[in-house]
Amino acid sequence: MGAKRNILITGGAGFIGSHVVRLFVKKYPEYRIVNLDLLTYAGNLENLKDVEGEPNYTFVRGDICDYEQMVELFRKYDIDGVIHLAAESHVDRSIKDPFTFARTNVMGTLSLLQAAKVCWEGNYEGKLFYHISTDEVYGALEFDDTLFTEQTKYAPHSPYSASKASSDHFVRAYHDTYGMPTIVTNCSNNYGPYQFPEKLIPLFINNIRKGKSLPVYGRGENVRDWLYVEDHARAIDTIFHRGKVAKTYNIGGFNEWRNIDLIKVVIKTVDRLLGNEEGHSLHLITYVTDRLGHDARYAIDSTKLKEELGWEPSLQFEEGIEKTVKWYLENEAWLDNITSGAYERYYEEQYSNR
Ligand code: NAD
Ligand code: TYD
Numbered sequence: 001m002g003a004k005r006n007i008l009i010t011g012g013a014g015f016i017g018s019h020v021v022r023l024f025v026k027k028y029p030e031y032r033i034v035n036l037d038l039l040t041y042a043g044n045l046e047n048l049k050d051v052e053g054e055p056n057y058t059f060v061r062g063d064i065c066d067y068e069q070m071v072e073l074f075r076k077y078d079i080d081g082v083i084h085l086a087a088e089s090h091v092d093r094s095i096k097d098p099f100t101f102a103r104t105n106v107m108g109t110l111s112l113l114q115a116a117k118v119c120w121e122g123n124y125e126g127k128l129f130y131h132i133s134t135d136e137v138y139g140a141l142e143f144d145d146t147l148f149t150e151q152t153k154y155a156p157h158s159p160y161s162a163s164k165a166s167s168d169h170f171v172r173a174y175h176d177t178y179g180m181p182t183i184v185t186n187c188s189n190n191y192g193p194y195q196f197p198e199k200l201i202p203l204f205i206n207n208i209r210k211g212k213s214l215p216v217y218g219r220g221e222n223v224r225d226w227l228y229v230e231d232h233a234r235a236i237d238t239i240f241h242r243g244k245v246a247k248t249y250n251i252g253g254f255n256e257w258r259n260i261d262l263i264k265v266v267i268k269t270v271d272r273l274l275g276n277e278e279g280h281s282l283h284l285i286t287y288v289t290d291r292l293g294h295d296a297r298y299a300i301d302s303t304k305l306k307e308e309l310g311w312e313p314s315l316q317f318e319e320g321i322e323k324t325v326k327w328y329l330e331n332e333a334w335l336d337n338i339t340s341g342a343y344e345r346y347y348e349e350q351y352s353n354r
Contacts, residue, residue, distance in 0.1 A: 005031045008079045010064055010112065011086030013037035015195040016132070018047035019233040020083060025051045027237070034058045034077050037086065046334060047194045064108035070115035079119070083240060084112060085132045087164070090198055094160035095292055105163035106170070113174045120180070129182045130240050131171040135225070135252065136161035137186060140295035143223065147301035148186070150248045157293050172246075181245040185236070188252035188300040191320065192229035193327040197335060200224075201321075204263060205328045206335050208270045208281045218290030220260030223297035227253040228320035231313040238311045252300025253313040260285075269325045 007024065011017040012035030025033050037043045039061055051057050058077070062069045064086050073079070087105050088094065094101045113129065120127050138148040139155030156165040168184050175182040191199075197206045204214050235251045243249060257265075263285065271280045305311045315323075328335060 005081055006034070006078050007031055007081040007083065008034050008036055008073065008077070009083045009085065010036045011043070011084070012059075013039055013043035013045055013047060014085065014089070015042070015047075015192075015199075016190055016229055016232060017085040018044075018194050019192070019229050020085065020236055021048060021057070022051055023230075023233045023237055025054050025057045029054075029056050032056055032058065032077065034060060034073070034079065036060050036062050036064070036073060038063045040088075042089065042196050044194075044196075044338065046337070064112050065103060067111040067115060070112055071118060074115050074119035079116075080127050081240065082112065082116060082129045083132065083236060084109065084130065087167075088160070090196075091136075091158045091160045092198070092291065094158055094163070098159035098163075101159050101163040102166075105160075106166045109167035110170050113170060113180070117174065117178055117180060122178075124179060124181050127181055128240065128245070129171065129174070129180055130236070130243075131168065131182065131184045132236065133164050133168050133184055133186045134161065135186050135188050135250065135298050135300050136295065137165040137168060138298075141223075141297040141299055143221075143297055147299045148250060149301045150186075150250055150304055157295055175246050183239060183243045183245060183247060183249070185239055185243075185249045185251050186300070187232055187235070187250075188225035188227050188255075188298060190229045190232050191226050192324050193331070194334075195229070197338060200259070200262075201266060201324065202328060202335075204266050205270055205325055206339065208267060208284060209274065209329065209332070211281075212284065213286040214263065214267075214284045215286055215288040216260060216263060217288060217294060219287065220258065220263065222259050222294055223256050223299065224259065224262070225252050225254070225256050225299045226262070226317065226320075227251065227255065227313060228315045228324075231315060234314070235305065235311050238309050239305075242309050244308075249305045249309075250300050250302045251305060251311075252302045253317075254300075254302070255313075255317050256297075256299050257317075265321060266325065269321055270329070273325055273329055
């Protein structure tokens with residue numbers, strides 16, 4: 001592999017994508033990083049303010065479902081590596097609107113795969129299609145000590161995880177059928193700066209600062225495994241450069257939390273950083289009707305990634321949550337723009353004529 005690479009990162013204006021774009025743009029000045037994003041409600045170029053002027057960075061607004069546009073993009077930038085993150089990503093939205101999830105996550109991934117296949121013309125030397133997926137494709141674990149491994153059978157439950165599972169299968173099919181070099185990784189729940197405040201942690205931080213209620217689904221006993229987003233971005237960097245083609249890697253930090261316990265840590269941290277006395281915001285906890293089909297527990301075994309490629313999370317959860325809460329409290333304008341919907345109108349106006 002030569003030193004020069006032209007890398008297409010899809011979904012780079014979203015939460016995880018923006019951290020991946022930032023890492024690659026800063027770490028690899030010799031690469032050209034093309035960020036392709038539709039700027040849906042979840043995409044926000046504010047997330048990338050600090051890299052937008054870099055000479056190795058290009059933003060293109062576009063839809064992964066637009067096959068012709070994807071072919072044009074591959075040809076124009078001579079793309080030889082893809083890191084595919086663009087997706088609809090929120091389980092609750094998928095329960096209300098599964099069609100959008102099938103369109104973006106399944107058809108969009110297929111359109112991108114086909115564009116890569118046609119443009120690479122069977123010459124796969126030095127090429128890589130790296131697909132970012134979730135542990136939710138494995139279904140749900142019992143409340144015991146079992147973990148998802150790379151051998152766990154797919155058993156998705158929500159429309160979101162069903163659409164991600166389908167896209168994972170298409171990626172593997174392009175390897176098995178056409179010989180395309182592909183990698184799939186399945187990661188646990190991410191948290192950190194720039195996460196859209198519909199997901200548990202930023203939603204609750206936002207609500208606490210505004211004194212709004214904190215809707216806990218069911219009894220708050222569901223378990224999730226949390227990883228700081230920059231650790232996920234570092235794992236993606238490691239795997240993009242040193243992962244074995246056609247393999248799957250699980251990414252996680254062995255960091256399981258019952259929702260209600262996690263929520264109490266978030267409340268305590270926000271209250272402390274806002275100068276409130278301990279317990280001040282606990283009364284905001286409101287138990288609400290459970291999510292339909294709510295998966296009981298997710299927990300990832302990432303031993304393979306550690307043993308084969310030496311990746312480990314760098315942050316302890318306590319540090320990660322402290323950094324995260326601080327970031328949201330110091331970036332209230334970012335939260336206010338999103339929650340007021342102003343940024344959506346702003347970008348609509350800014351990009352509607354391109
Ligand atoms: P996100 O919702 O924050 O961002 C998704 C991005 O994709 C947005 O910028 C959006 O504008 C863009 N996008 C949506 N539809 C598009 C389309 N048709 N064409 C081009 N761009 C489009 O999501 P996220 O949380 O950053 O997740 C990124 C990826 O990582 C997803 O594939 C998700 O399934 C996966 N993942 C997420 C988590 C998590 O905890 N957030 C965990 C494991 C895996
Ligand atoms: P979420 O951040 O939506 O991620 P995922 O569903 O992909 O795991 O939710 C994390 C957990 O928190 C999940 O068990 C659902 C729960 N939850 C609530 O209890 N209340 C909420 O308002 C939200 C958004 C999530």
